[in-house]
Amino acid sequence: MTYKVYGMVQSRAFRVLWLLEELGLDYEHVPAGPHSAEIKSVSALGKVPALVDGDTVITDSSAILTYLADKHGAFTAPAGSKARARQDSWTFRILDEIESQLWTASKHSFVLPEAERVAEVKPSCKAEYVRNLERIMAELEGDYLMGDAFSVPDIILGHCGGWARNAGFPDGPDAFGAYLKRLRARPAFRAAVSAGQKG
The missing domain is CATH 1.20.1050.10 (Glutathione S-transferase Yfyf (Class Pi); Chain A, domain 2)
Structure with a gap:
């Protein structure tokens, strides 16, 4: 599965791109600006970054990083430890x-x-x-x-x-x-x- 990352590299979206590269995962990058039509098509708040994983949209860079690290079991300690x-x-x-x-x-x-x-x-x-x-x-x-x-x-x-x-x-x-x-x-x-x- 290929993730889709919305947000310009000059924004907090860079954090998501960096972790995806660390994880060696495929992704598509959409360099959308805040409140652009592109970002609002997946997130009504119009904030970047946003990660699309199938039919789920995750916003907030820290939440996205935590989600990806937990999901793929890398660059994080186990939850509850x-x-x-x-x-x-x-x-x-x-x-x-x-x-x-x-x-x-x-x-x-x-x-x-x-x-x-x-x-x-x-x-x-x-x-x-x-x-x-x-x-x-x-x-x-x-x-x-x-x-x-x-x-x-x-x-x-x-x-x-x-x-x-x-x-x-x-x-x-x-x-x-x-x-x-x-x-x-x-x-x-x-x-x-x-x-x-x-x-």
């Missing part, structure tokens, strides 16, 4: 402490109507992003968040690192730069970049 609880803690922490800063800054840069944007919040987002990254990197006990095992939260944090650079956020600690270098050296990461460029 202590390792999975630790992995999920990383996932939720990254969404709360790292992605939220990027998303807030994005909203006040170009997402919200211009009259609702408050540019003054962006320096605060950048400072908090760096503080949170420093704490996360200080807790790293291996090449990846789960030690020696690459997993779902690494995809999310790795994507956030690229998002941050594109958004003009500080690079953060040297350890984060080394971590991103390891992630970007993975063949599946490079394949996802290439796939997105074709899409």
Whole structure:
């Protein structure tokens, strides 16, 4: 079965493409933008990404990553295990402490109507992003968040690192730069970049 992924590579859809490449699965990429006719044909919310698996549509990048990893039994700890609880803690922490800063800054840069944007919040987002990254990197006990095992939260944090650079956020600690270098050296990461460029 071939999955269908909706969303531009410059969006959170990249996370889904990356995991599909890690899993070695076939997929079709539809580079749909938010609220486009293409995405609204499968998801009334108009948000990207969306994954179509048969007659089921799954939205939200973290939900899609969790679904695919669980379904194919890779890059995740078993549901209900202590390792999975630790992995999920990383996932939720990254969404709360790292992605939220990027998303807030994005909203006040170009997402919200211009009259609702408050540019003054962006320096605060950048400072908090760096503080949170420093704490996360200080807790790293291996090449990846789960030690020696690459997993779902690494995809999310790795994507956030690229998002941050594109958004003009500080690079953060040297350890984060080394971590991103390891992630970007993975063949599946490079394949996802290439796939997105074709899409």
